[in-house]
Amino acid sequence: MNFDEAGVIAALARIFGSSQRGVEIGIGDDAAVVKTTDRTAITTDIAIEGTHFNTHWSSAFDIGRKVTAANLADVYAMGGSPKFLVAAVTLTGDESMEWIEDLAEGIAHEASSCGVYVVGGDLAKGPCKVVSITAIGQVDVAITRSGAQVGDSIYISSLPGWSAAGLAIIEKDLESDIALHAIAEFSAPTLDYSSAVQFSNGKATSMCDISDALVIQAEQIATASGVQLQFEKDLISAHPEFGTLSELAQSVGVDVWQWILAGGEDHVFLATGKELEGFCIGTVRAGAGVTGVEMKKAPDTWRHFQ
Amino acid sequence: MNFDEAGVIAALARIFGSSQRGVEIGIGDDAAVVKTTDRTAITTDIAIEGTHFNTHWSSAFDIGRKVTAANLADVYAMGGSPKFLVAAVTLTGDESMEWIEDLAEGIAHEASSCGVYVVGGDLAKGPCKVVSITAIGQVDVAITRSGAQVGDSIYISSLPGWSAAGLAIIEKDLESDIALHAIAEFSAPTLDYSSAVQFSNGKATSMCDISDALVIQAEQIATASGVQLQFEKDLISAHPEFGTLSELAQSVGVDVWQWILAGGEDHVFLATGKELEGFCIGTVRAGAGVTGVEMKKAPDTWRHFQ
Numbered sequence: 016m017n018f019d020e021a022g023v024i025a026a027l028a029r030i031f032g033s034s035q036r037g038v039e040i041g042i043g044d045d046a047a048v049v050k051t052t053d054r055t056a057i058t059t060d061i062a063i064e065g066t067h068f069n070t071h072w073s074s075a076f077d078i079g080r081k082v083t084a085a086n087l088a089d090v091y092a093m094g095g096s097p098k099f100l101v102a103a104v105t106l107t108g109d110e111s112m113e114w115i116e117d118l119a120e121g122i123a124h125e126a127s128s129c130g131v132y133v134v135g136g137d138l139a140k141g142p143c144k145v146v147s148i149t150a151i152g153q154v155d156v157a158i159t160r161s162g163a164q165v166g167d168s169i170y171i172s173s174l175p176g177w178s179a180a181g182l183a184i185i186e187k188d189l190e191s192d193i194a195l196h197a198i199a200e201f202s203a204p205t206l207d208y209s210s211a212v213q214f215s216n217g218k219a220t221s222m223c224d225i226s227d228a229l230v231i232q233a234e235q236i237a238t239a240s241g242v243q244l245q246f247e248k249d250l251i252s253a254h255p256e257f258g259t260l261s262e263l264a265q266s267v268g269v270d271v272w273q274w275i276l277a278g279g280e281d282h283v284f285l286a287t288g289k290e291l292e293g294f295c296i297g298t299v300r301a302g303a304g305v306t307g308v309e310m311k312k313a314p315d316t317w318r319h320f321q
Numbered sequence: 322m323n324f325d326e327a328g329v330i331a332a333l334a335r336i337f338g339s340s341q342r343g344v345e346i347g348i349g350d351d352a353a354v355v356k357t358t359d360r361t362a363i364t365t366d367i368a369i370e371g372t373h374f375n376t377h378w379s380s381a382f383d384i385g386r387k388v389t390a391a392n393l394a395d396v397y398a399m400g401g402s403p404k405f406l407v408a409a410v411t412l413t414g415d416e417s418m419e420w421i422e423d424l425a426e427g428i429a430h431e432a433s434s435c436g437v438y439v440v441g442g443d444l445a446k447g448p449c450k451v452v453s454i455t456a457i458g459q460v461d462v463a464i465t466r467s468g469a470q471v472g473d474s475i476y477i478s479s480l481p482g483w484s485a486a487g488l489a490i491i492e493k494d495l496e497s498d499i500a501l502h503a504i505a506e507f508s509a510p511t512l513d514y515s516s517a518v519q520f521s522n523g524k525a526t527s528m529c530d531i532s533d534a535l536v537i538q539a540e541q542i543a544t545a546s547g548v549q550l551q552f553e554k555d556l557i558s559a560h561p562e563f564g565t566l567s568e569l570a571q572s573v574g575v576d577v578w579q580w581i582l583a584g585g586e587d588h589v590f591l592a593t594g595k596e597l598e599g600f601c602i603g604t605v606r607a608g609a610g611v612t613g614v615e616m617k618k619a620p621d622t623w624r625h626f627q
Contacts, residue, residue, distance in 0.1 A: 056354050
């Protein structure tokens, strides 16, 4: 082991900060105590070495950012504002102090980009690295998956598929700017959280983030709302990034639609409503399921049971 | 793999229930949405196979109970009432459906013993089993580690050491009732949560649960409160369970004080105050640190940085 436990705790307390608005009791007691209103969103995401991240591919900073982003996105996707998070981490003991600090800084960086504070956590030794984060946030009006209405349009906040593209090419020697962008998105996606707020403000009738793949989550909205989501491939392929993503897919012999429809881990927001500020990809109709697109192969991930 | 993912999710939703008081949106969306008041406690505990549990020793039900108990105890130790929890779990894929259901039932059992609902979670495949739980609860008046006053008495809710005893003897062939009790306490401690409520109602000046070992957590109260905690070994050894625990220690050639003072993982509550309903083990004096007892060897665990 290259570090002592007291040193790790002290470093975490320093990185996560002690003066935090809305935090009555932060790191240093049995539990944190925070100010809340009458409706709180709570969500959790776990990432384990070998499945969700790999220290050869991703920096500790990116790993911290990615798991944090997954949690923050889930709170935004409910129409909420994330406020606080706790992080439970297992380490093998082989990590350098610098690696651990980078991990904590990645978590703190992504959290603070949304004004969210890290208020506590747990640290343990184990046979592999695990980062498990729980975020809580304030919700005034919850936007669920069940409110899509016939006649609504379907919107995405950005084009999904970049994370899947990054995963597909990470071990190839592609050094173009586009390839590096895809790898960066896989390592730690850049989330435009404000797009979820825009969907909420625009009175989206349903919303989710599509961390489990666009088609799967669209099917969840269709089922929960009792409607059919009709995608238009022409609309999706008119997205400004479609061309560059297609080129990348061609260069590695992959169908770009597989990345877009079944990719997963993008944390793009999918919403339904009228005249929302987003990229329109179809319409909500009477019926069931998702039409207009075909997913050739389901992604090999397990689903959130949130 | 002996099960399919959709089957696991369906089983979890069934075990964790769908009709829950105070839960506006439960399992099935991006995040749960729950009713809260203006002050919320949040705490997290992670348990990983090989460090915190072992499937040869513990049933899935006990593993679920144990991690849940650790979280609930932390909320009670702040003077709060736990209300909701989320569970993030990684599985290797070798588990039977029965094992997974037992794990979920252990979590649900311990939670429902405190009127707490499981409102969501995350499930992933990974190289080892991990159970990471976060609990949130309501706090009216927080009881921290920093309020101990000179002249207070020191109380424990029960005698610690049973979990350490269980760990020490689990691989020995002891079949006495006492040995089996110790092993059961190690596998999943029986927590008397009401004792924390009694400490709170009695206006405890400070409180914590001693999952990291009695002396370590007493030192934390001493430091946070700027006082000295003077333990009386005679008082501790007058505890009704001291004799049986001592016998067990002698039978395996261990110093019983090591189990009591440095054991850890007991989730006994430690509090200071006047005339509390608990077992008195000493007094709070001017000074620093913990006196009256000596811990020969620190426990080999990492600490919560909550």
